[in-house]
Amino acid sequence: MTATKQRPAIPFPSKEAWATADEFEQLYRQQAPRIYALACRMAGSPEDGEDLLQEIFLQAYRKLGTFKGDSTIGTWLYRLALNHCLDYVRSRQAKMRKLTESLDGQTTEPAARRDTPIARLDLDRALERLPDGCREAFVLHDVEGFDHKEVGEMLGIAEGTSKSQVFKARMKLRAMLTR
Numbered sequence: 549m550t551a552t553k554q555r556p557a558i559p560f561p562s563k564e565a566w567a568t569a570d571e572f573e574q575l576y577r578q579q580a581p582r583i584y585a586l587a588c589r590m591a592g593s594p595e596d597g598e599d600l601l602q603e604i605f606l607q608a609y610r611k612l613g614t615f616k617g618d619s620t621i622g623t624w625l626y627r628l629a630l631n632h633c634l635d636y637v638r639s640r641q642a643k644m645r646k647l648t649e650s651l652d653g654q655t656t657e658p659a660a661r662r663d664t665p666i667a668r669l670d671l672d673r674a675l676e677r678l679p680d681g682c683r684e685a686f687v688l689h690d691v692e693g694f695d696h697k698e699v700g701e702m703l704g705i706a707e708g709t710s711k712s713q714v715f716k717a718r719m720k721l722r723a724m725l726t727r
Contacts, residue, residue, distance in 0.1 A: 572612075576605055579622055583629045589687040590633035592676040600636060604629045630702065637680055674724040678717055681705075685713035686721075 583604055588597030608625055615624050675683055681703075688699045689710065699710040 572609060575621060579625050583625065586626070586629055586692065587633055589675065589691055590637055590684065592683065600633060604632050607632060634684070634702065637684060671721070671725070674721050677724065678720055682713050682717035682720065685710050686717035689714045
């Protein structure tokens, strides 16, 4: 038997550098703000973003063994997070199809909006009101900086559809924010 330090009781699937709980905690502290921002934008709320953040890092912990080192651990984790967020949005989209359709045709102000100088509709609230497809394409293109081809590949849509969704999102956001 060698004099090497024993691993913690919770087994890590990776045999590489991220094999200890302290190292995983360091990874979490470095990457959590970026992943949380993505999760909030994709989910549409900070509460759902927090839940997604926990699920993403749990999934990352379980899948460390699949990290091949072809990219940085941050890039791998971001892609894992993006895929998890897209799965979440797709499952929510299937459950909420009727609600999304009613938002598309919505022409009146929501009852919760107040027309006072103090109460303003910020970008995050406006993003929450966008239809899922528009919000996903907008966040990936305009916020995260992916080009339309990449957005199309990530969402499983054509490049032209990505352009259309981003355009629609911009127009809807402009209308919501200038009221």
